[in-house]
Amino acid sequence: MHDDLKKALEVLRNGGIILYPTDTIWGIGCDATNEEAVKRIYELKQRTDSKSMLVLLDNTAKLASYVNDIPEVAYDMAELTNKPLTIIYDDAKNLAKNLIAQDGSIGIRITEEEFSNQLCARFKKPLVSTSANVSGEDSPQQFDQISEVIKEGVDYIVEFRQEETKNPAPSSIIKIGKGGEIKIIRE
Template sequence: MNDEKLKEEVRKACEILRNGGVILYPTDTIWGIGCDATNEDAVKKVYELKHREDSKAMLVLLDDVGKLASYVTVPDIAYDLLEVNDKPMTVIYPGAKNMAKNLIATDGTIGIRITSEAFTKALLYRFHRPIVSTSANISGEPSPKCFAEISDAVKAAVDHVVDYRQGETANPAPSSIIKLGAGGEIQIIRK
C-alpha cells in the first residue's frame, strides 16, 4: 500500500472514531475492533458487538510511551520493561484515568500496548487519544488469526473496515501480558 492510500485510510478511520463509531483494523498482533477509549458510548457499542459483559476489561493502544502518564500511574519499572521489549507487550497499569469508565477494570487498572505497527501508529498519532483494541470476534468464539477469518457478522457490525493489510495470512503471536503494581511489582499473565 502506498503512503497516500495509508493516509486516506487513517483519515477515514479517524473520522469514524471522532464521531463515536467502531472500526475493524489491523494491529501489531491480530485484527482488532476499536473505538475511542475515552468515549463511554463508543466503548459500550464494542461490548454490545462482542456480546461481552462490560465487567471484562479491554485493552487500549497508544503510539508513544510519553503518553502513558496521561492515562495511568506508571511505575518506574514500566519504562525499563518497555525499553528492552522487542515484541508486542500489553502492560496492565494501576491508576487508570482519563478513559471511559466502562473500560477500566474494577480494580482501577487498564491494559495498554504501545504499538509500532504502521497503520495503528499513524492513526493514534492523528487521533490524539487512545484506541480500544479487542479481538475481532464475538466473545467465546476463536480469535481470527487474519482478516479472512473474521466473521461476516463482525464485519457488518462495525462502522468502518480499514482497507489495509487485509490480504495477509500470517499467524501473528498474541502480545505478552504483564501486570504492574503501584510499587513496581511484576506479575506475568501471559509470556
C-alpha cells in the first residue's frame, strides 16, 4: 500500500487523475481544488459539469476549510454513522469552481477506508470521488468490472484492493441546510 500511496500522491500533486478504492466503490479522483483536473474527470466520464461530484476528506476537522457554515448536527451525523455517509452542504468554498453545484453546494464524505483515508491525510486536500464509469453506465462494484475506457483515461491505477470481490454498498446521502434541516436523498 505504501508504494501505491506514494505514486498516487505524486500524480495528484502534478494535476493528474487516479483510479482508486474508496469506502464504497472504486472511484476516479483528483485534487478537488484543481479546476483542470476536475475538467478531465468530467470529460473522461462524458458528463456535464452541471452534475457535481463529491469529495472525500479524512476527518471532520477539515470541513470548515471547504464549507462556510456547518450545522452542528453535521459533525454528530458524520461521527455517529456506522456506514459511509455523504453530506451535501450549502455554501462550498476553496474548491474548484466546476466541482461545486450550481446552487453552491458540495457533497462531502469522511472516509474511514484505509487507503482513501491515508491518501486524503497525506495529500492534505480534498479528493474528488466519483464512480469509475462513463456517465449513464452501471457503476462497477469491483475493480475487474471497470471499463478499459476509464482505465486508459487515468494517469495512475492503484493496485491495492484490486482483487476484492465483495459488492460494497453505496453511501447514504443527506442534505443539511444552513438551519440544520435534514433531507434524505438516498438511504
